[in-house]
Amino acid sequence: MHPIVRTVLQRLGLGLLTLFVVSIIIFSSLQFLPGDFATSVLGQAATPETVAAFRRELGLNEPAVTRYIQWIGGVLQGDFGSSFSGRSQGREREVMELIGPRLWNTLFLAGMTAIIAVPLALTLGITAALYRNSFYDRAVNATTLTTISFPEFFVAYILILVLATLWKVFPSLANVRESTELADRIYMTALPALTLTLVIVAHMMRMTRAAIINLLASPYIEMARLKGVSKSNVIIKHALPNAWAPIVNVIAFNLAYLVVGVVVVEVVFVYPGVGQLMVDAVTTRDIPVVQACALIFAATYILLNLFADIVSIVTNPRLLHPR
């Protein structure tokens, strides 16, 4: 087998294994629930019979392994069980029903941010590295160092203050609906996307700059300069083929970070996404929803990192051309 295929398969296997272990951790969190939990979900009026029925439904009487297999089997078919909330009134809903439309909203917000942030950050980072120690570099550096220190909600509220209340350019609430037209949707999502962009660009730019500077310090880059290779060719022919791995790693790392940043921003802008749902579920201790959200976020995070690793493997000349 070609070593590239072997390494990629190994990495994929490791990724799957990680996902598996993470799913076990998320599942077993249910074990730690306090004993009186059923009562708090079903309300004070619950009879011992309904509590027993609820426990049976959760499968708390069966062995953990059986329950895990049932749970993960359901998850693989898109079934996360039913939500705790509304149980006391007997109006329970499927978790998937709650998450489905919100997942799409979150992906829309993250996607919109990524489309703006990735090219912007790479351009800033690469130019700052090329003109290292120039005024431009120092200015960008100081600005981003400040920006990464800001909590997301601070950036969000400053933007709301300036762009939504003082000058009414964008709406301060991003409560999109399924029926919202694309143009309106983009308009309403502008502020949350801008907030996330500011935070992400700062991180991504700094990491890109560091990666490129590290690359440009390689002896083969100095060798290329001493061969009289033109400035643009040093970058295009000598730096770029070796830059894919570090750059893709930076992008993946920051998109994974985006997954987390989305939670706070969704709450600020009352944006109906998975993050907001998860926070609500945490406050009401709606465990099946929390588990589903956590699994979705973790899986995204793991898959992004897996993707970055695979790109570094397939662009590594030492693996591409084995001895």
Added chain:
Amino acid sequence: MKSKSGDRTAGDLLLDMRDIRIDGFSDDVWHPIIKGVDLKLHRGEVMGLIGESGAGKSTLGKAAMGYAQPGCRITNGTIQFDGMDLRAMNDAQLRELHGSRIAYVAQSAAASFNPAHRLIDQCVEATVGHGLRPDDEAKTDARELFAALQLPDPDNIGERYPHQVSGGQLQRAMTAMAMSSRPDLIIFDEPTTALDVTTQVEVLAAMRDIVEQFHTAAIYITHDLAVVAQMADVIKVLRYGETVEDAPARQMLKKPEEAYTRSLWAVRSLEKPQETSEDIILRVNGVDASYGSTIKVLEDVTIDIPRGSTVAVVGESGSGKSTTARVITGLLPPMKGDVLFNDEPLPLALKDRSKDQLRRIQMIYQMADTAMNPKHTVRDIIGRPLEFYLGLSGKQLDERISELLKMIELDDSFMERLPSELSGGQKQRICIARALAADPELIICDEVTSALDQIVQEGILKLLLRLQKEFNITYLFITHDIATVKAISDQIVVMFQGRVVEQGMKNDILSPPHPDYTQLLLSSVPEMDPDWLTQLLESRGDGSGMSASGN
């Protein structure tokens, strides 16, 4: 057979550097690295630029291209190359010269080739990029250069990637790269320093021939005088950024003017009369060892070390000489065989040895920098074994530390210093004192002088010899440097690929007849004689091969 120098006619002046001053930036200030150096080079002439670490030779070499490496700036002087003023040129004009008329060969070929491109593409890049030749013509020429540089399979080796060929081959490919544009001047920046001694000979010969063939001028930068003797027509000695001496190679080797120049081969003039003893202090007995895997790093290694004498273990990288030391110290318990100390078997693993057993065998390392905790003072470093093994404390401890400092020719003023406040030679002396503090019977010296400048090496070797006489200490001396071996050893063990090739008294090993490998190893060590390489190649070339060249 072409002979290297003498019959080469010096052409017109090619490079004229005057009063060059270069500053380097570190610790937030600019400070001078090159302090007003002149350099003249004629067409077709090879200049050896020699000096110890920190002399600024590499910086000066790059300055000859009009290039200041990152963190450096040229502050003064003129650089005339073929009548053009390089310092007055802008970047684009310099780029026109680089890779076309001036080429550069770097020390670490492995790091200086781009891992993402094929060798041949990198070799012709500058030639094609500067429009000197079309691509196919340049590649045909590169293949011929590969052949001339005696690379294996010259027609196809260019299709490989850098990580697919060996270090010596890469260094030759880099010479081909430099030669591709037929430059007027090549800067060789320590091109053979990273290579093993047997590989170095072949690469040197290839470089010398090709430079001669195309009548290219070259600046050859190295710290090894014997290497430069083979390559250069003229030699320039640098120290602390200043010229010490300029002279034609033969003249300088025969009659150096300056004391500093003479000190550069200080170690080569040391020689210890050999002694022996019947009393074996340590015996490594039929040892096999490996690092976890099934590949044996040592195979059936047996070494006897007589009391009070110095046994030198020589070999190239990968010969297993350092692994042998790890087996003796217990860091790497062997798979088979044992280690007898004073006729008693030592426990194989470090953790099973008693404090007293540990005390009797001490070790001194190659890099004194990393062998001392940078946060401990000299007092802590020397005092610890005294406390730990001998239970000294208070006034007794201070007195003993003071005595030890005297033994290594330092005084009490060093007591409170940190390692970073010591020079290279002083650091190694402190390490010797630390070993001595344990009152050991055997000291393992692992390449203890190879990181030091020549004159400091000499001082350290003399100190070791004196201490041996005073305290009847036994040394196991691991080294790859034959000059050091001659200077210090009584017995020699030659190792190759994890096996002992030969063990015996120094004079027996160093005089013929030799087993094949010993012959190859010994004959590959460059000598000060400028005709050494020529004669060696002749003797290797004439079939009978293994005659005693140079002896």
Added chain:
Amino acid sequence: MSTDDQTYSAAGEVASVAERRTWWDRTWRNLKKAPVTAWFGMIVISFYFILAVFAPLLAPYGESQIFDTPYAPWSSEFWFGTDQLGRDVLSRLIYGARNTIGIAVATTALSFLIGGSLGVMAAINRSWLDQGLSRFVDVLMAIPSLIFSLMLLSIFGSNVINLIIIIAVLDATRVFRLARAVSLNVVVMDYVEASRLRGESLAWVMRRDILPNILPPMVAEFGLRFCFVFLTIASLSFLGVGIQPPTADWGSMVRENAQLISFAEYDMKAAMTPLLPAGAIALLTVAVNFVVDWFLHKTSGIRDEK
């Protein structure tokens, strides 16, 4: 040859040797050379420190003292107005410094205690312990920490102790990685081997050889981890699942007063109220980042020199 003997002496050997200075002297020299940003950072940090320590003396009113008018405007009586329940915003800001920073420092310290000691042990041991811990940490790090802490808080409930333990354990994974990596760099040094060959105990090697040499990067990391922990706790409190009322805390204060922002047209000062605690958080993280940036530059500069 004998002429060389006379010209050479070990004690007089010339070298580019650093001058000897005392610790205070060195520190002062470094401080004098510190850039403006670092000075700014240090002054801000000291200011916050004083606020946190002397909060009861500095605050005009009590932490949860309630007055008649909720959302009172800025005035000489209530400098920054009152919040939705009628509590003085300035007093809560000052107490918030104590609570928010105190909890973040405690969490970071706990995380370093766990992650640091395990990391160093893993680096020395390098066998089953290292393997086991490293794999475990890999898995924990595969879940984004904010998500993981949200999940754990939903299960164990939100209170200060749970918050500190959960965040500290999750953050300890990062500390573990760094401590292990920097210790590995030290463990491979010859002087550690020399100590082992001497027969020194593991405790001695850890305390005398490893600890002093991993301290500079770990101090810098403490600053960075503190910022991260501080922001995570502030975010959780902002989301309503971190520090719980009535404890004054900057993250919750932003959440409680957020609505005021929409009144910017009518009362600009009131609209600034939620930005005050948010700004206080931002200012401290900026300050710490500036100091760490300078510190890293300083220590890496020393490494370059060598």
